[in-house]
Amino acid sequence: MVKCRKATVSDVDRIISKIQSGSFSLDLLPLDPLQAQNLDEEEMAKFVESEYSPSLSKAVDDGRLLVSEESGGLTGYSLSHSKGEGRWVISALDVDTGLHKAGIGSGLAEKTLEHLRDKGGRMAEVSPAAGVHKFWEKMGFRPMKKGKRLERRL
Numbered sequence: 001m002v003k004c005r006k007a008t009v010s011d012v013d014r015i016i017s018k019i020q021s022g023s024f025s026l027d028l029l030p031l032d033p034l035q036a037q038n039l040d041e042e043e044m045a046k047f048v049e050s051e052y053s054p055s056l057s058k059a060v061d062d063g064r065l066l067v068s069e070e071s072g073g074l075t076g077y078s079l080s081h082s083k084g085e086g087r088w089v090i091s092a093l094d095v096d097t098g099l100h101k102a103g104i105g106s107g108l109a110e111k112t113l114e115h116l117r118d119k120g121g122r123m124a125e126v127s128p129a130a131g132v133h134k135f136w137e138k139m140g141f142r143p144m145k146k147g148k149r150l151e152r153r154l
C-alpha cells in the first residue's frame with residue numbers, strides 16, 4: 001500500500017531538490033513549452049525556486065499538496081487546485097523517475113481523489129502529459145466534451 005499524507009512546509013524543499021536533481025519531472029511545471037525551451041539550466045533552477053516553490057508552499061497552507069513516501073524518503077507528490085463549484089484540477093502528479101510502474105502513481109492518484117472528495121469535490125480533471133493518457137484512463141478519467149482534458153466524477 002502506498003503511504004500518502006498532506007505535505008508539510010519542509011516537504012516543499014525536498015520536492016524542489018528532487019526536481020533539481022532530475023528525480024521529479026520538470027515537464028509538470030506551469031510553463032508553456034516555448035518558454036521552457038528558452039530557459040537554460042540556471043534560469044530553470046531560478047524559476048523552480050522563485051516561482052514553483054512559493055506556489056507549492058501556498059498549496060501546503062491550503063491542503064492541496066500531497067506526498068507519498070517510503071522509508072522516510074519522498075516517492076511522489078500531487079498538486080491540485082479548485083476551479084470552484086466542486087470542480088478540481090490535478091495540476092501535477094509525479095513519481096520519482098526511478099520508481100515508475102511500481103503502483104505508486106495509482107496509489108497517490110487514488111489518495112488524491114479521496115482527498116478532493118473529502119474537500120467537497122464532485123469532479124476532477126487533468127491535462128494529461130504526453131504519453132500518460134492510458135494511466136489516467138486506468139484511473140477512471142474520460143475525455144471532456146471540449147479540448148484535450150480528461151475528467152471523472154469524484
Ligand SMILES: CC(C)(COP(=O)(O)OP(=O)(O)OC[C@H]1O[C@@H](n2cnc3c(N)ncnc32)[C@H](O)[C@@H]1OP(=O)(O)O)[C@@H](O)C(=O)NCCC(=O)NCCS
Nearest residue numbers: 025093094095100101102103104105106128129131134135
Ligand atoms: C504517470 C505517472 C505518475 C505514473 O506513475 P507510476 O507509479 O509509474 O504508475 P503505476 O505504477 O501506479 O501505474 C498504474 C497503471 O498505469 C500504467 N501506466 C503508468 N504509467 C504509464 C504511462 N506513462 N503510459 C501508459 N500506462 C502507464 C501502468 O502500466 C499501470 O497499469 P497496470 O495496472 O495495468 O499495470 C509517472 O509515470 C510519472 O510520474 N510520470 C512523469 C510525470 C507525469 O507525466 N505525470 C502525469 C501528469 S499529467
